[in-house]
Structures are given as C-alpha cells and as structure tokens.
Amino acid sequence: MLEISVKFFASLAEKIGERETTILMEEGSNFQDLLEKLQQRYGERFAQIMLQSDGNIKEIYKILLNEKNIYDQNIFNIKLNNKDIIAFLPPIGGGC
Amino acid sequence: MVLNDKEKERYTRQMIINNWGESTQEKLKDATIAIIGIGGLGSVNSFYASAVGIGHIKLVDHDVVDLSNLNRQIIHFTPDITKKKVKSAAEKLSSLNPEIEVEPFAVELTEENIQDIIKDCDVVLDCLDNFHTRFLLNKTCIDLEIPYVHAACYAFEGRVLTILPKKGPCLQCFYPKIPKEMETIPVVGSAVGIIASIEITEAIKCITGIGKPLVGRLLIVDGEAMTFDIINVKRHPDCPVCSKYFPKKTSRFKKSKLKPGP
Numbered sequence: 001m002l003e004i005s006v007k008f009f010a011s012l013a014e015k016i017g018e019r020e021t022t023i024l025m026e027e028g029s030n031f032q033d034l035l036e037k038l039q040q041r042y043g044e045r046f047a048q049i050m051l052q053s054d055g056n057i058k059e060i061y062k063i064l065l066n067e068k069n070i071y072d073q074n075i076f077n078i079k080l081n082n083k084d085i086i087a088f089l090p091p092i093g094g095g096c
Numbered sequence: 097m098v099l100n101d102k103e104k105e106r107y108t109r110q111m112i113i114n115n116w117g118e119s120t121q122e123k124l125k126d127a128t129i130a131i132i133g134i135g136g137l138g139s140v141n142s143f144y145a146s147a148v149g150i151g152h153i154k155l156v157d158h159d160v161v162d163l164s165n166l167n168r169q170i171i172h173f174t175p176d177i178t179k180k181k182v183k184s185a186a187e188k189l190s191s192l193n194p195e196i197e198v199e200p201f202a203v204e205l206t207e208e209n210i211q212d213i214i215k216d217c218d219v220v221l222d223c224l225d226n227f228h229t230r231f232l233l234n235k236t237c238i239d240l241e242i243p244y245v246h247a248a249c250y251a252f253e254g255r256v257l258t259i260l261p262k263k264g265p266c267l268q269c270f271y272p273k274i275p276k277e278m279e280t281i282p283v284v285g286s287a288v289g290i291i292a293s294i295e296i297t298e299a300i301k302c303i304t305g306i307g308k309p310l311v312g313r314l315l316i317v318d319g320e321a322m323t324f325d326i327i328n329v330k331r332h333p334d335c336p337v338c339s340k341y342f343p344k345k346t347s348r349f350k351k352s353k354l355k356p357g358p
Contacts (some may be wrong), residue, residue, distance in 0.1 A: 010250040012276070019320065028208070032344070039117055056145035060275050067327045069270075087325075091275035092250035096136030096283040 002029055002080055006038065007087040012061065015049050016042060016078065032076040034086065050088075062089040097151070099127050102197050107149050119268045121149060121163045125195075127218045127303045128152035132205055132233060134181040135159075136285060137223035137247055139171035141299070142294030145221075146189040147358030148300055152197045153189065155182040158204040205229050210236045219299045220244040223292070225281070227274045234249060234259070234267040235337050243302045245310075247295040252319030254291030257310055257329065258298045261342045264311035269332040287319040 002025040013019040023037045039046045052058050052083045065078065065089040080086075099121055100219050102110070107121050116335050127150050131138050133161045134157040145153050161172040161179050169181075182200035189198045202215055205224075210232060214220050220242055224230050230246070237243040237244045238261045294315065301307045316325045333339060 009316070010253050019318075027334045032194065059273065062270070064327055067325055069327055069329060073332070091271055092253065092281075093225065093227050093228070093230070093248075093249045093256060093275065094136075094249040094281035094283055094286045094288075095133040095138065096249045096281060 001025065002027060002082045002084070004034060004047065004064045004080055005083075005085040006034070007085065009089045010092045011088065012049070012088055012090045016046070029080050031086075032078065033078075034080060060091055062091075063087070064089065097122060103149065104194070105192070110148065115306060116304070120306070124149045124300070125151040125305055126152070128216055129299060129303075130154040130156060130214050130220045131218045132156045132173065132220060132224055132229070133223035133225060134169075134185045134227060135165065135223060136168040136170075136249065136283065137286035137292040137295060138174060138181075139169045139185070139222070140289050141221050141223055141296045142185050142189055143171055143192070144296040146193045146196055146198070146317045147297070148296075149196065150303070151154075152199065152215060154199045154217070155185050155189075156201045156202060156203065158202055158206055159179045168283060168288050170285065170289070203225065205232065207232060211240070214242060215240055217242055219302045221248045221295060221299055222248075223295075226277050227271070228277070230267060231274055238259060238266050238338050238341070243300075245295045245298045247291050249281070249283050249288050249291050252284055252287045253318075254294075255293045256291060256298065256315045256317075257313070258302065260302075260311050261307070261338070264333040265329045266335060266338040268337045269335045270314065270329050272332065272335070280351075284319070287317075290317060290319065292332065318342065 004025055005021045007020050008016045008021055050057055066085050099118060109116055111121055129145060129150055131142050161181055161184050163177055165172060171185045171188050179184050180202045182202050188202045196258045200238045203209060220237055222230055222233055222244060229254050241261045243260050250256050298309050301309050312329055313326045314329045
C-alpha cells in the first residue's frame with residue numbers, strides 16, 4: 001500500500017474543508033488515481049473546485065510533489081510512491 | 097557615507113554581528129528602498145527598514161487609514177484614522193530613526209509613475225494587496241534590474257520569494273497568468289508580522305550581501321500547522337516577462353545519429 005499525504009493551502013483548504021489528509025492507495029497508483037480517491041472522500045464538489053471544464057486541473061492551482069513544483073504537462077500519469085506529499089496551492093495575494 | 101557617533105551607538109547590536117561592522121552599516125545607510133503598500137506587510141517592513149538604518153525609504157500607498165486596518169497594520173494608530181497611510185507611517189519612522197530619510201508617495205503605483213519612483217532603488221518590497229499591480233512591479237523590476245522581494249498573506253499563511261532579475265525566476269515564472277483577485281482577504285496580524293519580518297530580512301540580505309536569499313526558493317509559511325516549507329521555483333522557459341533575458345536552452349543531446357541496434 002502507498003500512504004500519500006495531501007495538503008491544501010489557503011482558500012482551497014477552506015473550500016475543501018480540511019487542510020491535510022492521508023490517502024491509502026494501491027502500489028502502482030498514479031496522480032489520476034489519487035484524484036479519484038480524493039473525489040470519493042470529498043464528493044462531487046471536489047471536481048467542481050479543482051477542475052476546469054476540459055477536465056484539467058485549474059491553472060491557478062500549483063501542485064507540489066514532495067515540495068517540488070510539478071511542471072509536467074502530463075500530470076495525471078505521474079506515478080506515486082509511498083510517503084509522497086502532494087500539496088495544492090492556490091495563489092495568495094494579500095498585502096493585508 | 098560615514099556613520100556619525102549617534103548612528104554607531106544606535107546600531108551597535110547589529111554591527112557586532114559577524115561580518116557586519118561599519119562597512120555593512122554604511123551600505124545600509126547609502127541604500128534606497130521602496131516599500132509598495134503600507135498595509136500589514138508594509139507596516140512591519142517599514143518599521144524594521146527604519147530601525148536597521150536603511151538610509152532612504154520610499155513609501156508608496158494612495159490609501160487612508162481605516163479602523164478595520166488596525167488589527168494588523170501596526171504602524172498606524174487609532175488617532176491616524178482618515179490620515180494618508182504614507183503620512184502616518186512617515187511620522188512614526190522619522191520619530192523612530194531621525195537619521196534616515198523617508199519619502200512618502202501618496203499615489204497608486206501605475207505604468208506612468210512606477211519607473212520614476214523605483215528607478216534609483218537598490219531593493220523594492222512588494223507589500224501589495226493585488227496581483228495586477230504585482231505583475232506591473234515584477235515586470236518593471238525585471239526590466240530595470242532591481243532586486244525585489246515578493247510577499248503575500250492569507251489568514252495564517254504567507255509566502256515569500258526574492259527575485260534577482262536576470263539571475264533567478266520571477267513572479268510570473270510561478271504565476272504565469274494574473275490570478276483572480278479577492279475582495280477582502282482574511283488575515284491575522286501576527287502572521288503578517290512573521291511574513292513581513294522575513295521579507296525585510298531578505299531585503300537587508302540583498303543590500304548587505306550577507307547570507308543566501310530566497311532566490312528560486314519560495315518559502316511557504318503555514319502559521320496554523322506552524323510549518324515552514326521551501327519549494328524550488330524554476331525559471332519558466334516561456335515566462336512572458338523574464339525569458340527574453342535568458343538565452344534559449346538548446347538541448348545538449350542532439351538527436352542521435354546512431355542507428356538503433358538490431
């Protein structure tokens with residue numbers, strides 16, 4: 001089994017309703033599988049929050065894998081490893 | 097410029113830091129910075145900029161002090177309500193440190209005035225509350241080759257990135273398009289204080305050359321979990337702002353002329 005930590009930041013954490021969770025997945029799972037697990041956890045609204053109409057993740061969200069920005073166009077196929085940390089960051093702009 | 101006796105006494109505790117001394121303090125005295133936005137981030141940044149002895153401080157903000165600012169904008173006090181923020185801040189900064197010059201600009205930063213305001217600055221601090229002006233500031237700092245520090249807050253969170261033009265990635269390498277603006281951003285003052293203290297520390301490092309600035313390293317502070325994470329930000333090869341200043345990367349591995357084996 002893979003144990004994947006998922007973190008949501010700023011306004012996204014508020015929309016999702018929690019800041020952090022751990023998802024258990026089968027060996028060989030990829031990012032697409034993780035999104036499906038998250039959809040199961042958070043329900044239909046997860047897709048509404050995260051995805052654009054073309055099914056891609058909204059451009060405004062930065063996705064980090066183990067604290068590295070993912071630049072890969074083909075993000076859905078990225079294979080996950082045990083103890084990976086995925087973070088979703090919305091932009092923040094407050095000068096407050 | 098040489099330090100006077102009062103300055104030597106005022107700055108004693110920082111001048112005894114390793115590798116600081118009089119020459120570093122003189123660099124600060126000769127430096128000019130612009131603080132863009134005198135809200136929560138700008139309050140703390142301007143306070144420490146003045147205290148540390150940065151010689152010329154430009155304050156840019158067109159707004160006036162409002163009661164709802166005072167939970168976090170610690171340079172403004174209750175009697176300052178309705179006063180221009182730059183005036184309110186300038187009074188405190190000059191009172192804190194009469195050795196420095198404070199120049200208030202009660203204007204909104206625009207394409208028309210930005211060059212005049214920041215062109216002679218050694219460092220600029222992004223204490224803005226919107227991405228539209230941030231993108232303008234980013235582009236202008238890159239074009240004029242002025243180092244600047246980006247910071248932003250949300251609730252208990254904040255982010256800091258130091259941008260050295262033509263050396264590291266810029267803000268638009270990380271945010272290629274202008275994100276949607278939020279009307280009212282929730283925020284707790286003490287978290288803004290953490291972020292702003294980091295931002296001004298970066299500016300001090302840029303001026304003095306001490307330490308390793310957050311270039312290509314975005315600091316993400318989560319005050320709820322109290323975690324400090326650094327993520328690597330790379331230059332975006334198609335960045336609309338800074339990619340023109342970097343030579344196009346050509347692959348070191350040209351298409352192989354070898355034929356695949358049988």
